[in-house]
Amino acid sequence: MTASDAILTANPLLRPWTTPFGLPPFESITPEHYKPAFDTALAEQQAEIAAIAADPAPATFANTIDALEKSGASLKRVGGVFFNLAGSHTNEAIQAVEREMAPLLAKHRNSIFMNEALFKRVDDLYRERESLGLDAEQARVLDRYHTIFVRAGARLGADEKKRLAAITERLASLGTQFAQNVLADEKSYRLVLDTEVDLAGLPSFLREAAAQAAEDAGLKGKHVITLSRSSIEPFLQFSSRRDLREQAFKAWAARGDAGGTTDNKAIITEMVRLRAERARLLGYETFADFKLADTMAKTPDAVLKLLNDVWTPARARAQQERDDLQAQAQSQGDNIEIEAWDWRYYADQVRMARHNLDEATIKPYFQLDRIIEAAFDTAQRLFGLNFQELKEFPRYHPDIRAWQVTDATGAPVGIFIGDYFARSSKRSGAWMSAFRSQERLSGDIRPIIVNVMNFAKGAPGEPSLLSFDDARTLFHEFGHALHGLLSNVTYPLLAGTSVSTDFVELPSQLYEHWLSQADILRRYATHYRTGEPMPEALLERLMAARNFNQGFATVEYLASAFVDIDLHRRTLSGDLDVSAFEKESLGKIGMPREIIMRHRTPHFAHVFSGDGYSSGYYSYLWSEVLDADAFTAFEETGDAFNKDMADKLKRFIYSAGNLRDPAEAYTAFRGRLPTADALLAKRGLTTTPAA
Known part of the structure; x- marks a missing residue:
């Protein structure tokens, strides 16, 4: 055995994992293990792909699609660990590997989806799909693979493929650097x-x-x-x-806009230009047209219609709110003009005056541990899930917790990991991810799902207290977690959250509604010192104030969505002045001076730290149309935990992955597609008086 073979044999990322529930052996993994593990895993899948493409037998679903789905098992395992830790517990060594691997992984993906012989096999199957005797899930997998190949450039000529490959590799490097720059600014x-x-x-x-x-x-x-x-x-x-x-x-x-080595404006300029070129190579007028073609929305015009329909009442409400804040400042002798850094300060005072409610009153009733219990209890009542906390398991940080999840019969569902506290090694925000996704093609593979938050950690011996918005974030991310945990499909390509961007937020945003149910709050909103439940009068005031400041919240979100779409509808190839463009885009919609975008362009990680939400930040609003209508279906029964509705929700949404087109999936659950009326009512934007 050579020295290099010995190193690989000792690499915990490549050895079989004998840890409880097959969790990654985090405590044995060091940054030095990642690159050799990636190299080995990439070589393995390259050999697998070459064998599929060169198979002399005619293409069949088994020897092409099944084989594709089974390929890259080691790469999924290595990447699952690496990219989760690159977001939640990184360091300089991991960031160096991330920068090195980003273009190599993009190149590897290109080598698969631009492989002419491989695409011919997929295309042959796609042309004959009606005569292959496929079941519904196999037909969906074949359709999705064909779409992925075409959108990756499989039909392009050799020169166009070469240029597209160079673009995607460069975009991968730029997105990685963008994210690391934002984290550096936050950390410093x-x-x-x-x-x-x-x-x-x-x-x-x-x-x-x-x-x-x-x-x-x-x-x-x-x-x-x-x-x-x-x-x-x-x-x-x-x-x-x-x-x-x-x-x-x-x-x-x-953040990302302070000049120096962490400034992201040049990165954004190059990314927008390269994305536009990528779209043109693939036959689309703009990147937004390309990106939206494979979503529920389909077109930029459909997105803009929704954004504009909500913008008008939201902006009017925000202007009313601003006037209220200005009056509050003047009433206490503050001779100022409201600025962006004043909004939250005076809004809290107005809320106190109007609803006798402030954060300092609410927060003692929202202990992190109790809200976790509330999320679990809701899942038990809706879907029959049970959660047993694990005490001994591999950890990548001392603060993380883990639970074994079982169904109503006691059968295993998966493992849920909670990583709740802010730290300098973690990027900002909140998200769900998977260390392992559910599938049945390679055996009964149970998922390992993680929620990552950035809550403030309590002092030693004291519980961590959440705002109501924090609690809602926890429920939101746990909705994503359930989408991963309840996945019940055969093929990895369709598992869990592998759905279109403007559908993926439905399970998460819908789950938020259950936090506001009175019986959940009565049981779990208990004072951290006395253990007493939230007084009924305070609970009523909390519910009455749910739509307070909703104009502000909607405007700051919509502004980011408008700028995202505007950037990616550009057809000009010249240089982009990011600051001037942001200002111009906001000027077109009449952005109130006292509010800024929820995510300003230089730190807009949703859009620029990867490709996930590029031209897609509108997705939260699109999904909110669905979630507001979906919860109305429960309300119409008079029971927020109605069993028949919960069963349909689980069958067609939470466990179905990408088995169906999103519109078909929603219609199967609800019986029809929604309108925006329920969304406007949910946000309190259907009436004139400020709430």
Whole structure:
């Protein structure tokens, strides 16, 4: 055995995993293991693909599609570990591997989906699909593979394929650098609060979290505000130091836009240009046309119609809200004009005046552990799932938790991992991912699903407290988790969340509705010190205030969606001035001066850290049309946990993966497609008075 063979044999990413439930052996894996494991896994799949393409036998579903689906098992396993940790617990060594691997993995994908002989086999099957005797799932897999090959450039000539391959490899590198730049800006910023004056207005829970953040940063005895949303948003909400609010807000808004090595504007310019060229090579006028062709929306015009339909009432509501904030400031003698860093501060005061409700009153009732229990209980009541926490299992960070998930009969469903706390090694935001996806083609493979959050960690011995929005985020991501856990398909290509971008948010956004059910809140919104449930009067005020500030929330979201679509409808090939374009795009819709985009372009990770939501940030709103209507189906029965509706929801949405076209899947559940009426009602945008 050579020295290199010995190294590979000792590589925990390549050895069989004997860990509980087949979890990755995180504690044995070091950054040095990734590159050799990737090299080996890539070579394995390249050999598998070559064998399929060169098979002298005529193409059959088994020797081509089944074989494609079974290929790359090692690569899925290595990539599953690597890319999850690159987002949730990275370091410089992992980031170096990420930069090196991004173009190599794109090149590998190109070598599969631009393989002429392989595509001929798939295309031959597709042409004969009606006579092959395929079942519905096999027919769907064949259709999806054919679509993927064509959209990857399989029909292009040799020169066009070469150029398209170069574009996709370059885009992969740029997206990786974009994400790492944003993380670097977030990681490097600290607003240190030295004195009691600096802490003015901050409630105890925020002081405790800021003290913990300071201790984590080696500044014990001080208080630190970071650019994690769970840190900076409550600071902007409570701090009476307007100068510090402005300072922190501008740093938050300037991520990726501060000049120097982490500035993302040049990256964005190149990515937008390359995406446009990619679309033209594939026969589309713009990148937005290309990207949307394989979604529910189908066209940019359909997206813009929805965005504009909601923008008009949302902007009007936001202007009313701004006037209320201005009046509140003046009523207490603050002779100012409302700015973006003032909005959350005065909005909290207006909410207190209107609903006798502020975050400091609510937060003690939303303990992280109790909200996790609430999410689990909801899943049990809807889908019969049970969750047993694991005590001994491999961890990639001491804070992560894991549960074995079983169904109503006690049969295994999968493993759920929760990674809840903000840290400097984790990118911002919240997301769901899979270390292993469900399938039956290679055996009864049970999923390993993870939710990653960025909540503020409580002080030692104290629970972590959430805002109502934090709790909603937890339910949202757990809805995604259930989409992965409940997956019940044979083919990996169709499993779990492998659906179109504007359908994937339906299971997550729909699940949020159950958090607001009175019986869930009565049971799980309990005071962290006394254990007493939230008083009925407070619960009523919380529900009454659900649509408070909804104009602001809708406008900041829609602004990002408009800019995303505008950027990717560009047909000009010249240089792009990102800042000027953002300003011009917002000017066209009449963006209120006092509100900024939820994700400004230089740190718009949804759109530029990868290809997932490019031309697709509208998807949250598109899915919200579906989720608002879907929950109405439960309300119409008079029971939010109606068993018949829950069974249909599980069958056609949560467990169905990509077995059906999204419109067909939704119609199978609901009996029809929705309109935007339920969405406008949900957001409280159907009436004039501010809520």
